[in-house]
Amino acid sequence: MSEFNVSSLVIAEHDNQTPTVDTLKVIQAAATLSDQSEISPITVLVAGLQCGSVAEAISRVSGVSEVLLVDDSVYANKLAENLSSLVAKIVREDDSSDDNTRYSHVFAPANTFGKDIMPRVAALLDVGQLSDVIEIESLDTVVRPIYAGNALARVKSNDKIKVITVRTSSFSVAAEGDGESCEIKAYEGRIALSHTEFVSQQKVESERPELPAARVVVSGGRGLGSKESFALVEQLADKLGGAIGASRAAVDAGYVTNDLQVGQTGKIVAPELYIAVGISGAIQHLAGMKDSKVIVAINSDPEAPIFQIADYGLVGDLFEIVPDLIDSV
Numbered sequence: 001m002s003e004f005n006v007s008s009l010v011i012a013e014h015d016n017q018t019p020t021v022d023t024l025k026v027i028q029a030a031a032t033l034s035d036q037s038e039i040s041p042i043t044v045l046v047a048g049l050q051c052g053s054v055a056e057a058i059s060r061v062s063g064v065s066e067v068l069l070v071d072d073s074v075y076a077n078k079l080a081e082n083l084s085s086l087v088a089k090i091v092r093e094d095d096s097s098d099d100n101t102r103y104s105h106v107f108a109p110a111n112t113f114g115k116d117i118m119p120r121v122a123a124l125l126d127v128g129q130l131s132d133v134i135e136i137e138s139l140d141t142v143v144r145p146i147y148a149g150n151a152l153a154r155v156k157s158n159d160k161i162k163v164i165t166v167r168t169s170s171f172s173v174a175a176e177g178d179g180e181s182c183e184i185k186a187y188e189g190r191i192a193l194s195h196t197e198f199v200s201q202q203k204v205e206s207e208r209p210e211l212p213a214a215r216v217v218v219s220g221g222r223g224l225g226s227k228e229s230f231a232l233v234e235q236l237a238d239k240l241g242g243a244i245g246a247s248r249a250a251v252d253a254g255y256v257t258n259d260l261q262v263g264q265t266g267k268i269v270a271p272e273l274y275i276a277v278g279i280s281g282a283i284q285h286l287a288g289m290k291d292s293k294v295i296v297a298i299n300s301d302p303e304a305p306i307f308q309i310a311d312y313g314l315v316g317d318l319f320e321i322v323p324d325l326i327d328s329v
Contacts, residue, residue, distance in 0.1 A: 006139060008033060009103040010044045011087060013113045014054040016076070019046075021213040022109035024061065025168035030107050031063040032136045041065035043103070045090065047083055047189075049076035059181040061174050067184045074190055077198040078113070082191040084120035089189060091125060091161060103161065104139075110165035111212070111267070118165050127159040134170035148264050148287040168212060169270035169291060204259060209243045211260070216242030217271045219262055219289070222249035223278020223299065223318060230255045232322045233277055239329040245269065245289075247279045263288035278318050281306025298322065 008030040013020045023044075033040040042063055046055045047070040055069040068090065074082060093102050106121060108114035110132045122129040134152075135143040141156045142164065211217060218240065220233035230250070237244050245262040246255060262269055264287040274292035279285060281297070281304055289295070290309050297310035298318050307313045314321050 006033060006040045006104050007102070008040065008042045008105040008107060009091060010042060011106070011108040011117065012044050012046045012054065012058060013109060014046065014048060014051060016048045016051045017053055019054050019058055021173060021210070022111055022168045024173045025171045026107050026109050026166050027061055027063060027174040029136060029166045029171045030105065031174065033105065033139065043068060045087065046070070047075040047086060048078060049073050055184045056181070059184050060176050062177040063174060064182050066182055068187045069184055070187045070189050072190050074192055079193065079196055079198060080116040080120055081196045082193050084117050084124060085191045086189045087117070087121045088124035105162045105164060107164050107166060110167050114165045118163055122163040125161055125163065127161050127163055128157060130155060130157055130162060130164045132167045133164050134167045148283050149290065167268055169268045204257060208237065211243045211245060211262070211267045211269050214243035214269070214271050216240045216273045217245050217269055218242050218275045218277065219245035219247065219279060220250055220255065220277045221247040221279030222253060224250065224255065227255045235326050236275065236322060239326055247282070247285045276306055277322060279306055280304045281308070
């Protein structure tokens with residue numbers, strides 16, 4: 001790794017107004033490269049429409065050396081088809097020789113945003129991808145979970161460019177700097193969409209915190225029995241100021257929308273408090289929440305697998321226990 005400079009490019013996820021919490025955690029993950037390299041600058045790419053406020057916010061984040069701002073209508077909805085081409089174009093740009101690249105590491109969160117863009121970036125750069133990384137051991141070695149989190153794999157990449165998606169629940173939020181802002185550079189990188197058109201987006205609006213950022217998560221499972229009964233989960237979450245989650249069984253049964261699914265095929269969370277209501281604890285669900293600081297399980301089956309990882313277990317009728325908890329909080 002010593003034959004070229006170590007530098008990171010973080011792809012910012014945002015709503016054209018503010019960066020997401022996941023982006024701040026990815027910046028923190030990229031900052032760990034400083035432990036292996038004396039000089040490891042971090043550049044953050046902000047691509048969107050009228051997104052200058054996002055660039056300004058990120059420019060004040062500790063560890064960020066430079067912000068590349070691409071403000072163009074073609075990136076208004078941040079579609080992977082042209083955003084991935086923009087990222088590859090920026091990474092390929094060379095300011096020294098044909099044997100060098102501008103960035104040695106490219107980072108994005110391992111959520112729907114990153115999973116849509118980064119495989120395309122890796123293919124365009126003709127390199128492999130290091131997915132769902134929970135630890136960066138060295139400049140070319142990372143740790144990632146396999147088998148639904150039951151084992152950890154240490155993976156070494158010999159590719160010149162490391163394309164990495166980060167499991168953000170394993171990293172803290174990058175702090176704001178000491179008041180000084182880094183440089184924001186305008187970048188002309190318009191790549192028009194030729195075969196893709198943005199039609200519409202349906203997004204659930206809620207005053208509750210988002211799942212990845214919540215300190216408290218209350219999740220409901222099939223044991224609730226109906227969509228109407230899921231209101232108990234909502235009431236408890238509101239009392240605790242937390243977010244709502246659900247098992248895949250609850251989502252498949254139509255109790256809630258799939259954007260609230262926690263698990264291997266849903267969102268990975270690691271809140272300070274996770275309350276599982278009527279969730280048996282299938283391995284796919286445990287993979288998405290077992291890193292929570294404190295886990296409370298409520299289930300009528302004392303043999304439910306969820307109790308094996310729970311810090312506190314309440315065995316009994318959830319329709320009696322949860323209302324009592326709501327009244328007690």
